[in-house]
Amino acid sequence: MAIATVNPATGEQVRSFDALTDAEVDAKLSKAAEAFREYRKTSYAERARLLRRAADILDDEAEDLARLATLEMGKTLASAVAEVHKSATGCRWYADHGEEMLADEPWPVKSGTAYTH
Amino acid sequence: MPWNFPYWQVFRFAAPALLAGNVGLLKHASNVPQVALAIEDVLSRAGFADGVFQTLLIASSAVEGIVGDDRVRAVTLTGSEPAGRKVGEAAGRNIKTSVLELGGSDVFIVMPSADLDAAVDGAVTSRTLNNGQSCVNAKRFVVHEDIADEFTRRFVERLAGLKVGDPMDSDTEMGPLSSQDALETLDKQVHDTVAAGATLLTGGKPLGGPGNFYPPTVVTDIPDGSPGHHEEFFGPVALLWRVRDADEAIRIANDSPFGLGGSAWTTDPAEQQRFVHEVETGMIYVNKFTESTPEVPFGGVKNSGYGRELASFGPRSFVNAKTVWIA
Numbered sequence: 001m002a003i004a005t006v007n008p009a010t011g012e013q014v015r016s017f018d019a020l021t022d023a024e025v026d027a028k029l030s031k032a033a034e035a036f037r038e039y040r041k042t043s044y045a046e047r048a049r050l051l052r053r054a055a056d057i058l059d060d061e062a063e064d065l066a067r068l069a070t071l072e073m074g075k076t077l078a079s080a081v082a083e084v085h086k087s088a089t090g091c092r093w094y095a096d097h098g099e100e101m102l103a104d105e106p107w108p109v110k111s112g113t114a115y116t117h
Numbered sequence: 118m119p120w121n122f123p124y125w126q127v128f129r130f131a132a133p134a135l136l137a138g139n140v141g142l143l144k145h146a147s148n149v150p151q152v153a154l155a156i157e158d159v160l161s162r163a164g165f166a167d168g169v170f171q172t173l174l175i176a177s178s179a180v181e182g183i184v185g186d187d188r189v190r191a192v193t194l195t196g197s198e199p200a201g202r203k204v205g206e207a208a209g210r211n212i213k214t215s216v217l218e219l220g221g222s223d224v225f226i227v228m229p230s231a232d233l234d235a236a237v238d239g240a241v242t243s244r245t246l247n248n249g250q251s252c253v254n255a256k257r258f259v260v261h262e263d264i265a266d267e268f269t270r271r272f273v274e275r276l277a278g279l280k281v282g283d284p285m286d287s288d289t290e291m292g293p294l295s296s297q298d299a300l301e302t303l304d305k306q307v308h309d310t311v312a313a314g315a316t317l318l319t320g321g322k323p324l325g326g327p328g329n330f331y332p333p334t335v336v337t338d339i340p341d342g343s344p345g346h347h348e349e350f351f352g353p354v355a356l357l358w359r360v361r362d363a364d365e366a367i368r369i370a371n372d373s374p375f376g377l378g379g380s381a382w383t384t385d386p387a388e389q390q391r392f393v394h395e396v397e398t399g400m401i402y403v404n405k406f407t408e409s410t411p412e413v414p415f416g417g418v419k420n421s422g423y424g425r426e427l428a429s430f431g432p433r434s435f436v437n438a439k440t441v442w443i444a
Contacts (some may be wrong), residue, residue, distance in 0.1 A: 001147040008293040009328040020382035033188040035168030036140045073291040087128035093411040098136035101429040112444040
């Protein structure tokens with residue numbers, strides 16, 4: 001299937017995109033691997049801050065973002081707006097609760113200290 | 118990731134994964150490229166470093182090679198069963214963690230003790246939410262014979278009265294299907310089920326004209342072996358069964374290759390427990406239709422996939438659970 005925006009309410013093709021070349025994909029994979037080396041060292045607090053910022057952007061721009069979804073896949077605009085806000089809620093939820101879900105989990109051993117990290 | 122909830126499906130993976138310290142690459146459905154780019158842009162403007170979250174505009178055929186690449190350590194897919202098989206095979210061949218959230222044909226059981234108003238409301242919403250194109254839409258309605266006539270009358274009347282039209286209009290209740298291909302697939306499924314002997318109670322034909330509009334549709338007397346028996350109908354088509362008792366409801370509920378979610382409407386505590394224990398799905402909601410929220414895990418069994426998303430499963434799915442023992 002072509003990578004394209006086709007308005008499902010009219011059948012009209014609005015915009016199409018070229019697929020990335022193999023070299024472009026390879027460059028993005030390298031960039032991801034490189035980004036991971038630094039990103040994995042960031043604190044939960046820092047990642048939570050970024051997720052909250054993403055949530056604010058989603059909420060602030062919900063109407064415009066929702067219009068793109070409605071244009072591309074046909075859901076009602078009201079449901080698309082609700083989905084963008086829900087995505088913001090998801091970002092905030094993990095910003096608030098994610099760290100405790102990843103806390104070390106201790107195991108009962110006879111000597112020393114054992115845990116899942 | 119699929120086009121049906123083009124933001125939520127991505128963020129329900131991305132938020133827990135990014136919080137856990139992972140970086141992500143998104144291959145979105147080919148019909149939502151602008152949403153895919155918008156998500157990358159939002160996360161970039163939020164301050165995530167360059168490369169932490171990238172959108173790849175690529176064909177599905179390029180995915181297998183990427184899953185096999187050493188720089189990629191895990192893969193998650195929400196999508197169709199055929200796509201899930203391909204990605205799961207590629208992950209298995211390369212010994213990589215995978216989570217698959219695939220299709221569903223969720224059951225919606227209504228028993229005589231149910232609050233019928235709430236059940237009809239829930240049935241209409243759960244079948245037509247997202248223009249009927251959600252993996253956890255209720256698709257198979259299994260109704261006890263004592264209330265079947267009344268439920269069916271009200272359900273059909275409500276569905277037939279929904280306003281179908283331009284999704285940008287604020288008074289539209291249901292928009293078009295996502296693509297012409299989706300419309301043709303659903304139309305053929307309904308046509309073949311009726312041709313096999315099923316009864317059409319409302320709808321049943323594309324609305325015609327430009328756009329992929331299909332009306333709310335109800336089909337009953339569904340013959341074994343017809344598409345309505347075992348296939349997922351990804352659009353606003355309700356498949357309806359009338360049953361004698363809870364045993365028959367459970368038998369029909371489990372007579373499906375899928376096992377994603379389901380809901381049971383009954384105020385009888387013993388019946389509630391039977392459905393909770395005996396319906397073979399990853400999720401069962403009682404007097405409430407199935408939905409995806411961050412607070413509770415989401416996922417299925419059988420051909421609906423494996424693994425769970427959200428709640429604590431989200432951040433834990435793609436981390437190394439490393440055992441440490443310090444003497």
